[in-house]
Amino acid sequence: MEPSSSPYTDLDRPPLSQAALNRALVRPGGLWSEITVVGRTGSTNADLARAAREGARQGAVLVAESQVAGRGRLGRVWTAPPRSGLTFSVLLRPDPPAARQGWLPLLVGLAAASAVRRVGEVDARLKWPNDLLVGERKLAGVLAERVDGAVVVGVGLNVSLRAGELPVPTATSLAVEEAACTDRDPLLRAVLREIETHYREWSEAGGDADACGLRAAYLAASATVGRRVRVELPGERVLTGRAAGVDPAGHLVVAAQGREHVLSAGDVVHVRPDAP
Numbered sequence: 001m002e003p004s005s006s007p008y009t010d011l012d013r014p015p016l017s018q019a020a021l022n023r024a025l026v027r028p029g030g031l032w033s034e035i036t037v038v039g040r041t042g043s044t045n046a047d048l049a050r051a052a053r054e055g056a057r058q059g060a061v062l063v064a065e066s067q068v069a070g071r072g073r074l075g076r077v078w079t080a081p082p083r084s085g086l087t088f089s090v091l092l093r094p095d096p097p098a099a100r101q102g103w104l105p106l107l108v109g110l111a112a113a114s115a116v117r118r119v120g121e122v123d124a125r126l127k128w129p130n131d132l133l134v135g136e137r138k139l140a141g142v143l144a145e146r147v148d149g150a151v152v153v154g155v156g157l158n159v160s161l162r163a164g165e166l167p168v169p170t171a172t173s174l175a176v177e178e179a180a181c182t183d184r185d186p187l188l189r190a191v192l193r194e195i196e197t198h199y200r201e202w203s204e205a206g207g208d209a210d211a212c213g214l215r216a217a218y219l220a221a222s223a224t225v226g227r228r229v230r231v232e233l234p235g236e237r238v239l240t241g242r243a244a245g246v247d248p249a250g251h252l253v254v255a256a257q258g259r260e261h262v263l264s265a266g267d268v269v270h271v272r273p274d275a276p
């Protein structure tokens with residue numbers, strides 16, 4: 001076969017099939033109501049947020065082959081060449097009280113990590129709140145945005161990018177990690193099935209992450225708890241200490257300066273054990 005003239009070799013990869021995804025994942029009584037695959041958009045989170053305001057049903061999934069204005073946490077951008085990864089968002093209308101909905105992005109991060117471990121056979125772990133790491137490199141990110149009564153949760157997962165194609169040196173991809181599977185279709189199906197399972201259990205437990213085992217499963221997949229961390233907090237404050245746990249609300253507990261701090265937001269950096 002002639003080498004591709006495209007700067008993105010991933011354009012040679014098969015597109016995701018909307019029809020096949022709907023056949024596999026949309027069923028009566030299930031969470032997913034409709035899966036839409038678009039060739040190109042600005043941001044799947046922005047699109048689903050708009051749909052949510054217009055009254056779209058719970059369980060809408062929007063997948064983009066190419067996203068040109070992907071949004072990340074804390075005002076960052078998410079860059080991914082076409083078909084090089086998974087970029088999708090889901091629309092949820094959770095019943096549990098707002099005070100417990102902080103678990104939603106953690107739940108989605110856990111689902112993505114479980115799917116990557118199972119299908120990709122890569123040891124993905126979670127940096128609080130919901131970055132997927134392999135070692136210390138970032139494989140995927142999750143962005144949750146509240147829209148009226150709904151929550152839109154977006155996932156960006158690097159799949160087939162080679163080392164020289166990664167957007168930043170601290171990133172990785174399933175291809176770089178020599179995953180058992182770099183086919184986006186089974187990966188997407190696995191992530192959506194995992195989200196559905198965790199979301200159903202969490203909803204049935206009224207959002208109680210202890211009662212449904214979510215907190216225990218999250219802690220087992222955590223790369224942060226037990227580590228020394230530096231947390232950049234809103235307002236340019238920084239806290240350095242030991243990540244002692246995740247509380248029943250999904251907040252990070254950091255032991256520092258002789259007491260425990262409960263953090264609901266922030267950017268965590270894992271500090272090397274031998275660092276001064």
Ligand SMILES: O=C(O)CCCC[C@@H]1SC[C@@H]2NC(=O)N[C@@H]21
Pocket residue numbers: 042043044045046069070071072073074076078086087088089131140141142143153154155156
């Ligand atoms: O790590 C982060 O900062 C979160 C990144 C989230 C990126 C995904 S890609 C699909 C969805 N649409 C967006 O605009 N962002 C999320």
